[in-house]
Amino acid sequence: MGTEDVVWSGSWVAERLGVELVGDGGDQGPGGLRDLLGLALRRNPKRAHLLVSNVLGKHVPQLPSRVYGAGFALGERVRELLGDEAAARAVVLGYAETATGLGHAVADGVGVAPYLHSTRRPVDGVEAAGGFEESHSHATSHLLLPEDPALLAGEGPLVLVDDEFSTGNTVLNTVRDLHARYPRERYVIVALVDMRSARDRGRLEEFAREIGARVDLIAMASGTVRLPEDVLAKGQALVNRYDATPGREQRSAPAQATRPATAGEAPAGTVTGAVRVELGWPAGVPDGGRHGFAPAHRDALEAALPGMADRVAEALPPGARRVLVLGCEELMYAPLRLATALEERLDAEVRYSTTTRSPVLAVDDPGYAIRTRLVFPAHDDPADGPGTRYAYNVAGAGFDAVVAVVDSAADTPALHAPDGLLAALAAHTGHVVLAVVPSYIPGAPGASDDVPEQPPLRQEPPMPEPLRGPAFSSYAPEDVGWLLQDLSDVELEAPTEEREEAIQSGGAHYAESLPVEYQPSAQYQQLFKAALETSAARIAQAVATVTDTVLAERSPRPVLVSLARAGTPVGVLMRRYARHRHGLDLPHYAVSIVRGRGIDETALRWLAAHHDPADVVFVDGWTGKGAITRELAQALDDFAARTGVRGFDPEIAVLADPGGCVKTYGTREDFLIPSACLNSTVSGLISRTVLRADLVGPDDFHGAKFYRELAGDDVSGLFLDTVAARFDEVAAAADADVKELLSADRAPTWEGWAAVERISEEYGIHDVNLVKPGVGETTRVLLRRVPWKILAKRDAGADLDHVRLLAEQRGVPVEEVDGLPYTCVGLIHPQYTRGATGADGKAVAAK
Incomplete structure (x- = not known):
């Protein structure tokens, strides 16, 4: 089918708002703007439209190899532009939440560059090395929290990566803040698409002259967005109109809810039976670039990826033909790399996308980029308080399984709640797998204390992975x-x-x-x-x-x-x-x-x-x-x-x-x-x-x-x-x-220890390890050791039926005594001789 026969996922918005995409090198065909972008409507009074990337892996489930390949190729272009020597001194900075994975892929393409991304999640004990505002966003404050304060202080090029350039304001805010703190001679700006107007492009050039630095720009495609003057009002009117119209929006509701479901809406969510898989995340490797990610971390992750993909594959249902790996807001790179490894391993179609905090209208139309959305509460204890999160184009997409990848900070009760993300996913796929990446906290046990160019300070030997049933034990794999x-x-x-x-x-x-x-x-x-x-x-x-x-x-x-x-x-x-x-x-x-x-x-x-x-x-x-x-x-x-x-x-x-x-x-x-x-x-x-x-x-x-x-x-x-x-x-x-x-004094009394010492002295046993107090320990004596006698509290009743039976089978006397703090005590006499036998002919201890 030719490209002219494919419905562009921006046509619905373009027709109703009069929005036009005009590509500098043509807007159709592979690599053209319409191939890279669709359009949707924001729920945002500052900007009506949203450019929806088809290769970012945020709103549109895409082949992970295409998502990662796009970023990696941009990184290769950066290395070619800078030359090997300058590239070796570069630092790559990505933007949260949308470009955290893209920026990391660019850093991989550069080759030896450490990576950092901005974050909206404050971390106790980590001082901010900078911050900036994203003027058009619904959530504006970005923090820079490198574990190593010197990460941004070098003289090498700084490579800034975002998914799109629309006005250039975000880049200007970043460079202005960082250049005042850490001046340098060169910046490289990288994006999937450059959609600035001619005026905005001139502003960037003027700013570069103002600070006395060279600023280069690399993008997969460029063009402009032509907007009518009344686009904000028309956009909000459309949002309000379609908000009130039943569509393909799926919102998890608590299992106790009794409200009726509207047309196209998912039934009330329930607590899901997501299969948890232990990834075997490599020790000392951060979950992403929030605090910095060094080349040595990249090497360790690459080595561990095949094994992690194998563990995820084993958790998938037999015969799964279409699998989604779903990341979580800023956590984009780890699930993306896991998805690429899974794509190589499975004889199935693997797709990748992530959840987001960005509110976008969903319209079920082939010419609209966001056709369905899942709505669920935030589950990562966000600093800005409780809020709503979204997963787009997942509902109704026909996935046989969804692998939800979160960091441990987001593995909260809200994730597993009846109205949480896992419940929302379970309503639209037959199999949900949960993979949790340990959240990296600088200075915490297992975190590295290194500078970015060095491997972790304490290199641990490789560690084995947990054994699970049914291969080891009769317990279900999720039990232990x-x-x-x-x-x-x-x-x-x-x-x-x-x-x-x-x-x-x-x-x-x-x-x-x-x-x-x-x-x-x-x-x-x-x-x-x-x-x-x-x-x-x-x-x-x-x-x-x-x-x-x-x-x-x-x-x-x-x-x-x-x-x-x-x-x-x-x-x-x-x-x-x-x-x-x-x-x-x-x-x-x-x-x-x-x-x-x-x-x-x-x-x-x-x-x-x-x-x-x-x-x-x-x-x-x-x-x-x-x-x-x-x-x-x-x-x-x-x-x-x-x-x-x-x-x-x-x-x-x-x-x-x-x-x-x-x-x-x-x-x-x-x-x-x-x-x-x-x-x-x-x-x-x-x-x-x-x-x-x-x-x-x-x-x-x-x-x-x-x-x-x-x-x-x-x-x-x-x-x-x-x-x-x-x-x-x-x-x-x-x-x-x-x-x-909770209101009582529960301080240990060690009453049992005192009783054991008293019994040891009274019975001439000078090794307290041979006195086994309590029903459980006494049973162990009878099952595993060679007992001498059993002391039993008078009138212990049915709690000692099995002890009496075992003692009878082994020819061990049971003495009823007063003053025991336990129901019974098993004794092993130190003067053990193999010659003594009990009534059943089995050896017992003899005094």
């Missing part, structure tokens, strides 16, 4: 990312008696091997199910209480990090509750901590590189005497001293705190938590973690095994589903608990 390495093919199990002898003799650490997995009898499995049904509501209430306490006191967007493996089912439940009750899609990872050897430091480095450590909340199932609580605090102090990475809070959030060891808990009762009854078969089929020098290197995650062969006995899902089904039932009681806890 395991910061572990898979040792499933390694023989690690040893008979319980041999392990006990080696551990107590000092010949081996307990984390260097695994016990043989306990295979529950039919009677024991039935006991587990009965206990689960009996205690599900109590567990659900504790989950709700601890989750809401965390949200109230620790972070509105916590990153849950469970201590594998007892903490992991609790972390999954907390994540499910946060989503069910609050619409929050919280990240959740599982890490290894080993008594006497600390926490996995590679996992800590990974967390610091991908999240703000201050948002990390460590989660465990229960406390015993508080050994792991102390272990974690010491390990985090040691890690901070060695690496300089600070901000991790050692306070553990637990379901039950009978030992009085923490202040963030669901309950302080010592009751049966059914996940303590079993090992891997209630924890996603994952073993206890392993730390052995010949298997785990200094930059490896700790290890664990995935017992796929036990799938027939797996009750992990049953446990989660049974508890989660009681969330609504316990909500009111949990709310009351949280209200009471």
Whole structure:
């Protein structure tokens, strides 16, 4: 079909307002103005029309290769103009929000130029190096926030990049501000199109003479916009007219809303089931150019792009033929580069665009550039307060999947709310994928302290990525990312008696091997199910209480990090509750901590590189005497001293705190938590973690095994589903608990530790590590170790049924005693001998 047969997406406005585009080299054909631009109507009293770029990737979904290629080609022209020597000293500056990605692509084309873009998002602790106004825009203030104050102070050329030049006012404002602070001899202005009038072009030339600098201009195409005198009034009248006419505008509405939908409008939004994908964003690489982006950052990102694209591709539905990668306002470059990598990988049509704060009228007509729009609340806590945001030409575009890419500062409850962006997207595609790029904050852990020409100050070795089900564990991939390495093919199990002898003799650490997995009898499995049904509501209430306490006191967007493996089912439940009750899609990872050897430091480095450590909340199932609580605090102090990475809070959030060891808990009762009854078969089929020098290197995650062969006995899902089904039932009681806890004195009493020391002395056990208090720890003794005896509180009731059954099976006596702060305590005697046997013929400890 010839170009004369294609409907130009500016004809609707041109016909009604009398607007004309006149190209200097012709306005039709490839590369002509009509190929590059369409027209729409602004909701802006300062300018009636909007030039809608077909190659920018903002309002019109476009092939990412074309978007990136346009900017890169302009950068090559800059390098050719300047010459290699001058280009090596250049700095590229892009304009927010529209040209942040374009400017970054230009910097790539220049080759070795550091990049910075203006921003409308203030950042605490970062001093502005300049600012300027955009006179025709609806949001005018631009800030320049380079991490390195010297970035703009060099003598090399400054390359300024915008999507279009209409009057030149924005460029003049920028150069005027920067030249007063950092004078230089040369500026290069770059745009996709130069649409200035002859008068405006003369103003730029006059300004260059005034400041005594050379100013060059490069654009893909140039021309002028001819406007009738009454264009503002006519434009506003058209906007008002079509605002009142039902069209293809899709506005997310809260799920509770009952207003009727008008013609062409989407049904009320609901909280979506977006699939979250962990990108594996490279450590130390900024999310964009808000604070500067050095050539070394570019190299690290390029190396990581194929792996990130693979992870996104794996999250897409099979057979997807049309995929949109959707960026978020100023976050344009990261999703663009991800989209280009995805375009190369997929046998599908990939398109790219971003959301925007710019209000534009949508009209469903082939001759109009903005045919549909999605409307949703701002979700990045903007400095100018709550507002409305838009995504254009997404609704009705037939995308099989949309990959929404945001930075972590924009991964807020508003994003996941019933009227948020994800809900709006879900109404128009069968599959939504969420990819979150960690927001770069200068001076924060994981941020580089370098100057732009240098690589990051602290180069970390490459880190592995989290393991996820179903490849590793029976949990759903979104439930938890395991910061572990898979040792499933390694023989690690040893008979319980041999392990006990080696551990107590000092010949081996307990984390260097695994016990043989306990295979529950039919009677024991039935006991587990009965206990689960009996205690599900109590567990659900504790989950709700601890989750809401965390949200109230620790972070509105916590990153849950469970201590594998007892903490992991609790972390999954907390994540499910946060989503069910609050619409929050919280990240959740599982890490290894080993008594006497600390926490996995590679996992800590990974967390610091991908999240703000201050948002990390460590989660465990229960406390015993508080050994792991102390272990974690010491390990985090040691890690901070060695690496300089600070901000991790050692306070553990637990379901039950009978030992009085923490202040963030669901309950302080010592009751049966059914996940303590079993090992891997209630924890996603994952073993206890392993730390052995010949298997785990200094930059490896700790290890664990995935017992796929036990799938027939797996009750992990049953446990989660049974508890989660009681969330609504316990909500009111949990709310009351949280209200009471938030006003109570919850300082740790360490009552459990005192009791353990007392029991250790009374029973002649001089190693407190062999005294295991609480239902959970006692169960572990019976399942993994060689127990000596069990101390049980009198009249403990059904909470000890499974303990009594296990003790009977292993020939271990149960003594009922008074004065226990716990329901029960398991004892392992230090004078272990392999010759002693119990009633079942199995070895036990003998005194």
